[in-house]
Amino acid sequence: MQIIRDLEALAGEVFALRASQGENRGDRVALVPTMGALHAGHMALITEAKRRADRVVATIFVNPLQFGADEDLDRYPRHEAADAEMLRQAGCDLLWMPSVGDIYPEGFATTVSVRGLSERWEGEARPGHFDGVATVVARLLLAVKPDVALFGEKDFQQLAVIRRMADDLGLGIEIVGVPTVRDEDGLALSSRNAYLSADQRKRAVALPQALAAARDAILSGEPVDAALAGAKEAIRAAGFSSIDYVALVDAGTLEPLEEPRGAMRLIAAATIGGTRLIDNIAVATGQSPRASSPR
Ligand code: PAF
DSSP: OEEEOOHHHHHHHHHHHHHTTSSOTTOOEEEEEEOSOOOHHHHHHHHHHHHHOSEEEEEEOOOGGGSOTTSSTTTSOOOHHHHHHHHHHHTOOEEEOOOHHHHSOTTOOOOOOOTTTTTSTHHHHSTTHHHHHHHHHHHHHHHHOOSEEEEETTSHHHHHHHHHHHHHTTOOOEEEEEOOOBOTTSOBOOGGGGGSOHHHHHHHTHHHHHHHHHHHHHHTTOOHHHHHHHHHHHHHHTTOSEEEEEEEEETTTOOBOSSOOSSEEEEEEEEETTEEEEEEEEEOTTOOTTOSSOO
């Protein structure tokens, strides 16, 4: 696996990758953008990328633009050497670790903002977050120019924002969502799980459990507001100090639903011991209660 930091080297390296399978210069390139502190969820992105393309490029860039002033930019976990080794073992071909100056050179004055989809849920709790995400992802996609780019469904709203952005800007890059990878007890893998104490980690599983119980209740015909109230009660009872939202939403528009309809998602964000966790699960009509993870 080739590792580069320099933006100037990138275009040549990607060109070489496309050509590296011999005379065929049409090799498909996949991009997996990350902020590092990699775990099995990121490795699932690489595995899916390898299925969909001939060559895989990953980026590690802790994007300052998507962190609020009171958020964890300074303490965000950074494990460059271990990350690079995981990517190498997973079969990634090129790792690009740009500097802040390469991504946002002096005078950089452009913001990519996706109206509507960015404004609810995470957008309300973290103002400006999705502008930061859309701007950096546009920047990375335009620099690497992959055929396909992969993002985890764990950040379901982020995935929807990126799809909209790529579509609206006519980037011609396929955006693929990859299912959330969970620990054995059902907690979604996240780089921020590292902030949890052993006791908080045990309690944190209440979040996916509450979502699964709400899904089962909704599929069994319980009114949506009662199912959501039950989920919030269970999350609070487990020791979460605050809940930003627990909602049933349309899986495409992320608009809240008062009654089950079409493709739906249950989404939640709550804080335990100072660590804010988000999660979501699909709710499919025709899906029988208790049929699928998380437990
Ligand atoms: O999901 C992430 O890790 C980040 O938000 C992303 C997409 C790499 C943009 O910085």
